[in-house]
Amino acid sequence: MRRAILLLSAFAFAAPSVTAAAQTAPAQTKAIKAEIAAAVASPLRDKDKARDQYRRPAETLEFFQVAPDMKVGEYAPGGEWYSRLLGLYLGPKGKLVGLYFDPTSGAFSEAAQKGIRDGAAKYPADVAAASGLPAERFSAMTLEKLPDAEKGTFDRILVMRMMHNLLRWNIADREIKAMRELLKPGGMIGIEQHRAKPDAPYSYTDGSKGYLREADVIKFMEVNGFTYVGKSEANANKKDPANWEGGVWTLPPMLRGAKEEDKARLQAIGESDRMTLLFRKRP
Template sequence: MMTCSILAGMLATTSAVADDALRSAIAAPNRNPASIARDGARHPYDVLSFLGVKPDSSVAEIFPLTGYWTEILAPYLHDKGRYVAVLGDPAGNDNERYYATFPPALQAKFAAAPSRYGNMRTAALGVHHLNFLPPNSVGMVLTFRNLHTWMGDSDVKPVLAAFYRALKPGGILGIDDHRARPDRKQDPQALDGYVREDYAIALIEKAGFKLVAESEIEQNPRDTTHWPQGVWTLPPTYRLGNVDHAKYQAIGEADNFLLKFRKVP
């Protein structure tokens, strides 16, 4: 019979191997230099560890955009897990067409490195394609800085319902977004790109999820949220161009909340 000490040692070894694999994926020299430059603001190791991503996890990432997380998750999950890049539905509205594919250079990069990205799969999500994966088929759905977009398009309720359907019972929904100040009334469309954390939690729990953990990994107290072009005033967008560029550079990327939910019956 296996003793508790042997079992604990095996679990510790497995955890250490997973940690090393994740750190290696983040430190890979072939990641986009622009993405690497953002690691200090996005904290990839801490974020993925908090969400509980393991080498054998099945993960659907919603709207990977420039592939920041794809370049980490696809290699990390390549051997034992499953990574699905959920792109926008080109038959939907203009916003979805923008997200319909990875940029050509990124697509070429993925195709040229099958040992890292060969097991990656894609799916489509949009208002006309909400059944983006079979029901109860993935253990985790992760989406980064997209909630405000769905609020602005009035798509948030059907999108959250789509996540619920795709997740296995007990599956995890990980979500972050730009945090609005709690003393400000929430704009239901989040037109400045900011969402109150309590508002987000209530919205997501109404869709059938239960909040299990919150994290301050991505906090930035320098972000007051009062900017002329909303969150896009700040890096990496710099919507004002050269106007007060140094000021906004010093503030850094937005203050974000990070939330972990579980699918419940």
């Protein structure tokens, strides 16, 4: 049985938030779920499927209410694991846009700025190669200067395991503000993020260890013009104590600094415990 999703009705946009008492409701119609399942099961993803057990992409996309004809931005695509799946799912009827850091934010060296711009430039070709669809079906841009034509046109933006970097680099406010400008009225941001324990100290949850407190992320988004819609436990992992001295990177897939004799134990724990949160743009 899939893990419970705490969410108001997918179309009840007037409600301000979800509480623990909210009823569980399906995030998508059966037809859309079937399209997500088909994309997840595609043989073109054979090299990526090993991580599905940790990232639960079908449940996550259903919770974020991502329909196949939507315009969706993936923020900071990085290794493009989710991009390859989203390309398969959105490519035929929707639009996938890679959203890259504002390279002029002050958080990046000259070499890093070039890397950001280069990443955005090659993104459409990367997703095209992974999906077998034309590169024209995909696009990318940095958040440096938002084209007027792009503002207010996105149905969804996904921020996958990246909030900790935005906070520790002190660029979260400006990046989230830019994403908010891109969203349509009522558009939503889905956030997946390594989750600290509720009582973890700030010294551990300032982003430097990869883990953030769920309540802090919710408050941050509310302050920045979003309404909290709800949460899913699809990416929860109770085996993760979330207190690694070396941060989240101690766990798979990185196993940073792990001794050979510890790797089997860490692999058995799996990837990090993660919050999966949904927010709607306020007027």
